[in-house]
Amino acid sequence: MAQSNQPLADRMEPVAGSGTPIVIAPGHTFASVTDKISSIVLTQRTPVGYYIALLTAAGLAGLLLMSLSYLVVKGIGIWGNNIPVGWAFDITNFVWWIGIGHAGTLISAILLLLKQTWRTSINRFAEAMTLFAVACAGIFPLFHTGRPWLAYWLFPIPNTMSVWPQFRSPLIWDVFAVSTYATVSALFWYVGLVPDVATLRDRAQGKVAQRIYGMMSLGWRGSARHWHRYETAYLLLAGLSTPLVVSVHSVVSFDFSVSILPGWHTTIFPPYFVAGAIYSGFAMVLTLAIPMRVVYGLEDFITMRHLQNMAKVMLLTGLIVAYGYGVEAFMAWYGGNYYEGFMMLNRINGPYWPQYWALIFCNVIFPQLLWFKKIRMNVPMLFVISIVVNVGMWLERFVIIVLSLHRDFLPSSWGMFRPTFWDWSTYVGTIGLFLTLFFLFVRLLPAISIFEMRTIVPEAKVQEGHGH
């Protein structure tokens, strides 16, 4: 990092006359950065609004708990799933959450390897978001099974019943992909937290906080050896995470592309799913970052430069996704397969046409506003677009899953899916769980990496010559 910082730090300076926004507002020092970020956790009074928000989110998480309890007691029948629509909200939500989880790793690992230092102020909470999103995602594959208490049979656990996973099934690949991703993401996030938790430990006033942060910081003293090991570990984890960004959603897409169902059986799915995942992930980062920077006055750290960059990533991945839709439609016609053609027409013109066209509006048409710099610089507009894209990406999964299933090969088995109260409550409940975890995270841990932010203040450049 010492070597890499020199040129990067230069780039952090505002380029005179170019108008390119900066990644950290001028005037910050090591101390001010540390004060500012750690104060959210340690010294600022917690605003009343925070408690209201937390309680609301926790209430929704309680709804999730209730929904899942009822589900285990009664069965999947409380949802609207049926034959032919065996998967509906459950897997839609799973893919949506997993997709959201992608931004964190992408920002942390790939941008780190690509030396995009602007990532510094957003990577921490993006990683946290990843972790929480994966937790929400993991709920669905577990509870969508008819007998969730036996879902452990999907893991290769030696047992006397000779139950062993059937490795040709993409669901088994999912198990490995998602659990690996969850593990690596958690490690990556925690390792990155260690120096900052140590800072909190040192600054904490209360005994309890000192103890807890003390334990969490794993004896970090900031010695050169610590830093050296730390850098190596962090880079290694970044290297490990990078393929995961691509692999997880590719594997998730195999759930569909390996099947024979028109609308699922498509080779374009892996790249298209990965792009969609990054698209939705960045939309979610924006959705979270925009209110957070306002509430906690973090405009200095999460600057317009960050918002713009994220908007650009969204624009790019959104175009890839749009290309995917186009290719799907084109191949349905060009492939000459009757069932594929029907599937496409049914999306456009079938009973679920509102959902399909809403998806096209949310994911393809509306985000084209991001071409305009004015829009990219307009924070409320960015927030609206990020929400629209979140909705659109959820609709995309709904369209792929439900619209392909509801009218497949034999017209005699065509049907429809209508969500029940419990479908909605489970979905909304996971959003509640996600927000609850996020609120707790913002309040209890540094939401922005303190030590990494310190490397980009001008002061860091001064120290450079002396080495450390």
Added chain:
Amino acid sequence: MKTGKAFWRTLDELADDPSFVERLHNEFPSQVEAITDPTTRRTFMKLMGASLALAGVTACTTQPAEDIVPYVRQPEDLVPGKPMFFATAMTLGGVATGLLVESHEGRPTKVEGNPQHPSSLGAADVFAQASILNLYDPDRVQTLTESGDVTSWPVFITTMKAAMAAQAPLNGAGIRVLTEAVSSPTLAAQISEFVGRFPEAKWHQWEPVGRNNARLGSKLAFGEFVDAQYSIEKADVILSLDADFLASGPGSLAHARQFASRRRVEEGHSMNRLYVAETMPTSTGSRADHRLPLKPSEIEGLARQIAAGVGVGSASAGSGEAAKWAAAVAKDLQAHRGTSLVIAGDAQPPAVHALAHAMNQALGNVGQTVTYTRTAEAEPVDQVTSLKDLVADMAAGKVDLLVILGGNPVYTSPADLEFSKALDKVQTRVYLTQFNDETAERCQWVIPEAHFLESWSDARGHDGTAAIVQPLIAPLYGGRSAHEVVAVFSDKPEQTGHDIVKSFWQAEKPAADFDAQWRRWLHDGIIPGTAFEPKTVTLAAAAVNTPAPAEGGAGIEIAFRPDPAVFDGRFANNGWLQELPKPITRIVWDNAVIASPATADKLKASNSPASRGGEHGTIESSVVEIKFNGRTVRGPIFGVPGHPDDCVTVHLGYGRTRAGHIGNGPGFNAYALRTADALWAGRGAQVTTTDDTFPLACTQYHHLMEGRGMVRAVSLEEFQKNPESVHEGFEAPARTITLYPDWKYEGYKWGMQIDVNACIGCNACVVACHAENNIAVVGKDQVLRGREMHWLRIDTYHSGNDPNRADETYFQPVPCMQCENAPCEVVCPVGATVHSHEGLNDMVYNRCVGTRYCSNNCPYKVRRFNYLLYSDWDTASYKLGRNPDVSVRSRGVMEKCTYCVQRITVAKIESEKENRRVRDGEIKTACQQTCPTDAIIFGDLNDPNSRVAKLQKEERTYALLAELNTRPRTQYMAAIRNVNPELSA
């Protein structure tokens, strides 16, 4: 029937002292029956003992005390785990179908047809298949009650004796017996004897879905009641005038078998040609080569035109489509003199029956394709008049004692007779019934009726063949048979049903070794030589000179039909039948006002899929109000292509108020509109659309094939010219397109062949599958969501691309295809669905965690998921009826057809014991066994001589969705229509 040792507690009790009995009544009113009635007490104690000891279900069943004879083995051979089969018979509308009933450790579990019985030929219809569920219905009447209070059989006998004694001086002027149609020679003799004792007593009969018109028609034509016996297999050209002879009515199983035998082009027979003119689209109409939808009032006119065309009577040649049709049909009939056949439906007025008889006579068919015999019913009467007379007597207060032997007349009698009002004027009302139904509510004495699997009786098949009804189990709830009840009135209360029936036949067919003969009858399920001899009848001139009906008035016509699932309402409490998708409409759990789509549009009534379940679940229908003869009912409309315009059909049997916890509620009561003068059809109904809508549960609403070739059909001409024409436009991938070598199926290679050309969509296979595989009933709410559990369904498709037309209708039974490249298997994460080395796609329920991925990836959607706990794990009586060879599934588990793997395993074990291969035909899947048309063939594809292997090589064979390269083991045979070139344009 005192059995077992008698125990007594007090001397009073031992002495059977009246004061003791009275004290008993006062102190333990609810226990009186248990204490005073030895049989009931024994059964009660056994049931209690068994459930207390949790000793398993085997302990709580009792074999009847008398000898019953197993079909294949002697009772003493009973090996636990090995089922035995007993021959018996079930009656519907008085006419018997011979059955073989599978019994596991004394519990009847599955009904099959008796191949030796002429009305069955090995097949069984939906009602026979589902009758097993009625036996175990927890809603059955369980105790004898008087005005709602539990009482005992001896008390009943005493009271009746007193009532009879009071009638003796009046010559029995106040005694009436009301029965359904009776074909039982024994019961008829008993009732005649009872009524005979009192010169003024009368026996009335009422069968709501009866053959009264057919009877009156025969009287009109021949001056006497006769039954027409058809030899469908001999007919080259068949005209049905609104007769659903393939799927309903006496002998329909035999008719269907005979009909199908002439539809298999491979077997070298010339193919028959079927013309059907009908109102409500039926199974028979769907199999027609030419079908003409007509309003009920138009059918007689058509019959007259065709009759005139074949030289019977005269009629003005009309114009339009019907006239052209009539001319072509008449010509075709003329061209096949002696090998044609005209059949009139039971709903047609007597005049049409008479015309049909006259046409058959004129065409020289009598003695060839049709013969006449005496009726299967023992005492045929004009039932409408009979019931009217009874109601008049009751209303006039002339009836003091009314004995109703089943039939639920309060619910089923014509609305204008106001039967129930008149019933209240009867002093003593005795009702023998299985259910606490609408009639039971209004009768003082309600006697639990023994199910036919619990009682001795006899009955005649459609051709007169008598069969002994033998019980497989002692009455679960101390039920009595009609024989035993009538015996009370004949002053012979001590007689058991067994003795009554046996002594009747001993007198009828005396033999030195009667017991051996009796055993033979029980074993075979028929009494040989009892089929009726053909009768010579002479056609009366009046037959064809009936006055033509008046021209139709204004308004919409209404037709009444028995429900294809609950019949006249007697099966309303049967979950299997309620959840059975009705032929053509695919509606379950309800009846509907059936109209043509055009008429529905005209009424501004709509029915369309709603998002809950969509076309595989919920159809949101406008509720319409039908006003007919001053009576009104409301019901949801349902558009059915192929139904004539300006006409609605309503099905009887719904809107029950006291059927039981399953039957109460569904549908509307069409009997409320049905009057004695318009039993089957009427004019001048007013139908208005209301603002209400009603969700109908429908398992298939989309009947267009969308060019996907699920059913392939060509005309006979095309097929003979080029058999390949069946497959035009469809191609299957070559078997070589694969990276992997084929799996070698050594040993057995199971396969199934389903002949779409033979299938009449009668649903018997679906219910058989239900019974054989312990399939759960899910209820209307779940079907609305698209979650019914049928492993085997009958897809119904119409030709063409217009959802409002049904020029041709096809039925396609869809069980699991047992794909060799099964898409479901690769995607299961836990290996719960795996391929057997014999090619079965097995389902391991215990291993399933319920991801539903297999179902998503199944292009045939034949997998069914237990979204909730659908199987009834609690009701004790249902447990008795389950097939012990098939596990009862829990919730969260996928299930599906496995070609009745339990039957395959049994046959394999047997063959291995004998060191041989399983013979062709040794294994019959449940659907195959009950199929009246032999449309389903199962067997070993590795045996080149097996029927299925030969059929799969036939030109007509195709695989469903073959283009997906799933290589299904279940294959289909294309439909062939024998089109009349004159009508094909």
